Amino acid sequence: xxxxxxxxxxxxxxxxxxxxxxxxxxxxxxxxxxxxxxxxxxxxxxxxxxxxxxxxxxxxxxxxxxxxxxxxxxxxxxxxxxxxxxxxxxxxxxxxxxxxxxxxxxxxxxxxxxxxxxxxxxxxxxxxxxxxxxxxxxxxxxxx
Numbered sequence: 001x002x003x004x005x006x007x008x009x010x011x012x013x014x015x016x017x018x019x020x021x022x023x024x025x026x027x028x029x030x031x032x033x034x035x036x037x038x039x040x041x042x043x044x045x046x047x048x049x050x051x052x053x054x055x056x057x058x059x060x061x062x063x064x065x066x067x068x069x070x071x072x073x074x075x076x077x078x079x080x081x082x083x084x085x086x087x088x089x090x091x092x093x094x095x096x097x098x099x100x101x102x103x104x105x106x107x108x109x110x111x112x113x114x115x116x117x118x119x120x121x122x123x124x125x126x127x128x129x130x131x132x133x134x135x136x137x138x139x140x141x142x143x144x
Contacts, residue, residue, distance in 0.1 A: 002031035002117055003039065010043035018049040022080055029083060030055045034093050041071045048073045056084035059093055070109040074098050078105040079118065087120040094121070095128035 001021065010016075019040065021032070030053045037054065040047065054080075056062055060066065077098065084090050094101055102124045 003033055003036040006036040007039040010040045014043055015046055016044040017046050019047060020051040022051065022053060034059055037069045037097055042069045047071055050074055051080065053080045056082060056090050057061055059086055059089035061089050063098035066093065070097055070099055070101045073086060075100050076103040077101065079119045081107045081110050083114060084117050087117050088124065091124040091128055092119045095125060095132060099129065099132060101125055
């Protein structure tokens with residue numbers, strides 16, 4: 001499954017409230033990227049629970065590539081055995097896509113290096129959320 005398949009799935013099931021797409025124990029690298037999550041959030045507006053394996057090894061870094069919508073309901077995501085690199089870019093993308101995100105879960109058997117990278121993402125989430133909130137307040141003050 002890749003981002004195109006995720007887009008079709010999301011369009012077909014717009015009322016989806018729970019999505020669990022796992023690896024079935026496979027060690028193959030997922031073809032779903034962070035941009036695939038954008039498709040899910042854009043088309044599945046009622047989503048409340050998400051467990052998905054993604055490949056976040058090449059996260060978007062340019063503001064033009066940031067998500068175009070968000071889901072404020074999801075506070076925890078299970079990324080199972082998802083791979084990643086550059087935790088700061090991953091958390092920047094996730095914090096825009098999921099402004100209410102508090103916790104990231106992974107599989108217990110994930111290698112220590114990858115588990116540590118996900119731990120870094122989780123650690124940065126509160127600071128990123130505070131930065132977004134401060135920016136929103138500033139924009140409100142400027143428009144008053």
